[in-house]
Amino acid sequence: MNFIEKWLYIIRNCSFDNTYKMSWAKAITEIACECEFEEQNGNSIEITLESIAHKVIRYYWEQTIFFDLMQSSNINKPPVILSIVKELISSYQTNTGSVKPSKWYTASVENICGVTYQKAIKDIVRILKQDVSYRFLRINGKEIEGIYEYIQKSDYLMIPVQNLKQLKEHSMILFDTINYRWTQMLENFNHSPRLSKKVRIIDEDQVRRKPLGKFNEYLDSENPHKNCFLCGLKIENETPAIDHVIPWSYLYSDDLWNLVFAHQSCNSSKSNIIPSEKMINRLEKRNIRMLQTLNDQGKKDKHISELKMAIEHNLLRKFWISCQG
Numbered sequence: 001m002n003f004i005e006k007w008l009y010i011i012r013n014c015s016f017d018n019t020y021k022m023s024w025a026k027a028i029t030e031i032a033c034e035c036e037f038e039e040q041n042g043n044s045i046e047i048t049l050e051s052i053a054h055k056v057i058r059y060y061w062e063q064t065i066f067f068d069l070m071q072s073s074n075i076n077k078p079p080v081i082l083s084i085v086k087e088l089i090s091s092y093q094t095n096t097g098s099v100k101p102s103k104w105y106t107a108s109v110e111n112i113c114g115v116t117y118q119k120a121i122k123d124i125v126r127i128l129k130q131d132v133s134y135r136f137l138r139i140n141g142k143e144i145e146g147i148y149e150y151i152q153k154s155d156y157l158m159i160p161v162q163n164l165k166q167l168k169e170h171s172m173i174l175f176d177t178i179n180y181r182w183t184q185m186l187e188n189f190n191h192s193p194r195l196s197k198k199v200r201i202i203d204e205d206q207v208r209r210k211p212l213g214k215f216n217e218y219l220d221s222e223n224p225h226k227n228c229f230l231c232g233l234k235i236e237n238e239t240p241a242i243d244h245v246i247p248w249s250y251l252y253s254d255d256l257w258n259l260v261f262a263h264q265s266c267n268s269s270k271s272n273i274i275p276s277e278k279m280i281n282r283l284e285k286r287n288i289r290m291l292q293t294l295n296d297q298g299k300k301d302k303h304i305s306e307l308k309m310a311i312e313h314n315l316l317r318k319f320w321i322s323c324q325g
């Protein structure tokens with residue numbers, strides 16, 4: 001096997017207990033892409049575990065702050081890196097006073113969290129040393145040779161220049177393979193839909209949350225007095241918020257059958273909580289009423305046919321059941 005074949009072999013065959021190895025492979029590939037290569041073939045380049053940790057923390061940040069994905073099969077014992085990232089997120093939210101998810105690159109976590117961030121990096125380096133650096137090279141008890149040199153407990157690995165060049169040259173296909181494998185792993189412990197999109201999001205500059213204004217007219221036709229779906233009171237003296245009853249972080253999609261008017265304050269206080277069955281019952285009834293009203297008005301379009309399909313296929317209840325894990 002040549003180097004790239006070996007690298008792919010590891011990605012395809014490594015164990016499924018958690019997703020660390022995928023984050024490790026992705027970080028090293030990303031670092032290869034950033035290399036300028038002044039060294040000659042035959043030499044090796046030092047990659048510090050700290051530089052890997054800076055990337056790993058970002059992957060878990062994005063997947064957690066937006067989608068709260070599970071990264072291992074054991075609910076009671078989440079991977080340590082995930083717990084570190086969750087603590088960092090909560091420190092970030094405390095410091096900014098906002099629970100609104102932010103992409104890593106716009107969040108300036110390093111500045112906002114300061115010492116907590118430095119500590120998180122240190123802790124992640126420790127986990128990478130103990131659990132990932134040398135284990136990554138072992139498949140079914142055998143070490144794959146010729147990838148990189150790592151002396152146990154050291155702070156860096158040495159990787160031959162020609163290997164890094166290969167990683168850079170094949171990076172597009174490698175990122176796809178790593179993301180695919182990461183998605184496969186997540187499918188084992190997450191019931192959340194659209195996982196491959198949620199994984200791919202790490203690579204994009206922004207998570208596009210589309211404006212919901214286009215749904216106003218539909219919601220308005222069934223609820224012209226603008227009662228808040230969450231507390232039941234009339235929404236006065238403010239623009240109604242449009243709320244996702246099943247959280248957006250779970251569906252990663254805006255669907256009329258899942259959207260309601262709410263007070264701004266009711267909407268922002270609820271964040272990512274899974275709705276009660278009572279609320280689902282009410283929403284089912286609301287959807288039937290809304291479809292009836294829209295039909296009576298003679299309206300026809302994509303959103304209305306999706307609403308009809310969702311009612312016929314019981315989508316709301318199915319997603320509600322599955323998001324409880």
Ligand SMILES: [Zn+2]
Nearest residue numbers: 228231263266
């Ligand atoms: Zn309300």
